[in-house]
Amino acid sequence: MSIEVPAPVVDTALVRRLIAAQFPRWARLPLTRLKPGGSDHVIHRLGSELSVRLPRGDWAVGQAEAEHFWLPRIAPLLPVAVPEPLALGTPALGYPWPWAVTRWIEGETASVEGLADPRRTARELAGFLTALQGLPHADELAPGPHPGLGGSPLSARDHATRRAIAALDGVFDARALTEVWDSALAAPAWDRPPVWFHGDFHTGNLLLTADGRLSSVIDFGGLGMGDPAVDLTVAWTLLTPAARRDFRAALGVDDATWERGRAWALTGGLGAYLSYAATSPAVAAQTHRQITEVLTDHTDRTG
Known part of the structure; x- marks a missing residue:
């Protein structure tokens, strides 16, 4: 029997604390939430070159790990740019799921x-x-x-x-x-x-x-x-x-x-x-x- 994990409130303060705790090298960079973000993730821009993606709910759990594993392997074989995973965050500070830091991609x-x-x-x-x-x-x-x-x-x-x-x-x-x-x-x-x-x-x-x-x-x-x-x-x-x-x-x-x-x-x-x-x-x-x-x-x- 699976236990449903309540969706946490993911605000900028929580994201900043997670980054400071797990990736202190990026702790001083500006952090700005993107709105509306995505249907699966809350997204923040971190500095000018990074983005932070945290699942909104348990339906999106596993996506961060899958991208972190697969994208570096398939990206060189594709003709169009794809996200570059840089770090995989772990559950902490009341946030229950893995999350990701990737290279920021410019574009509309x-x-x-x-x-x-x-x-x-x-x-x-x-x-x-x-x-x-x-x-x-x-x-x-x-x-x-x-x-x-x-x-x-x-x-x-x-x-x-x-x-x-x-x-x-x-x-x-x-x-x-x-x-x-x-x-x-x-x-x-x-x-x-x-x-x-x-x-x-x-x-x-x-x-x-x-x-x-x-x-x-x-x-x-x-x-x-x-x-x-x-x-x-x-x-x-x-x-x-x-x-x-x-x-x-x-x-x-x-x-x-x-x-x-x-x-x-x-x-x-x-x-x-x-x-x-x-x-x-x-x-x-x-x-x-x-x-x-x-x-x-x-x-x-x-x-």
């Missing part, structure tokens, strides 16, 4: 409006995923025992997705959403050897340069091996229809995997819309677009 969160050339970005995203999926098997990269890697099947989201569709009937076309979902569940499953996936490949985890080019991919807490369809979500969260076609062609995605990828974009968009749209106009706009793009893409393909 990706958005449809921020892309200088959506079709070029689509090809760059496809190039990143191609490199990621082509990495050696985990056992070949790891020097010894390694954390388990594996993703949940799309079917594990069935109950939550149908509940979200029912709750949002009237905001979106529930019949059409159900058709998208049913079609994906009926599609053939991934039957090839598992490949690496990012696990949370969407706009919030992509950074752009000041001139609108892809600069880095962040937040690898969902890193795993299995069906690559989960990483296709970005096709509906960020890309225009023309760029989406380029993205699919560059990756060489088959029909069944594309169906499952569209469904991952749907279930993620529905969940975020239900959770955050009432309190965040930005999330409401982003997820409304995401769900609408899914429906439009499905209609274009089915007639």
Whole structure:
């Protein structure tokens, strides 16, 4: 029987005390909380070159250790910059979970409006995923025992997705959403050897340069091996229809995997819309677009 750990209050004073206790070499650096931060982590900027990420709740526990272990091993094999872990903090001072210090990465969160050339970005995203999926098997990269890697099947989201569709009937076309979902569940499953996936490949985890080019991919807490369809979500969260076609062609995605990828974009968009749209106009706009793009893409393909 597992015991649920209450989510602690993570304020700047606590983060400063943790740094002073565990990494005193950084104790005198300025510390500024980023708002809103992430859904999984409270994030602070430490000085000009570092960031500090602490899980908000037990659902994000394990991400710091996974990134600390895997990113140094896979970063040299990827064509886009990724976070550089520098230190792994331990539970202390009433904070119950491991936490991380990484190198700060400059960039603006990706958005449809921020892309200088959506079709070029689509090809760059496809190039990143191609490199990621082509990495050696985990056992070949790891020097010894390694954390388990594996993703949940799309079917594990069935109950939550149908509940979200029912709750949002009237905001979106529930019949059409159900058709998208049913079609994906009926599609053939991934039957090839598992490949690496990012696990949370969407706009919030992509950074752009000041001139609108892809600069880095962040937040690898969902890193795993299995069906690559989960990483296709970005096709509906960020890309225009023309760029989406380029993205699919560059990756060489088959029909069944594309169906499952569209469904991952749907279930993620529905969940975020239900959770955050009432309190965040930005999330409401982003997820409304995401769900609408899914429906439009499905209609274009089915007639």
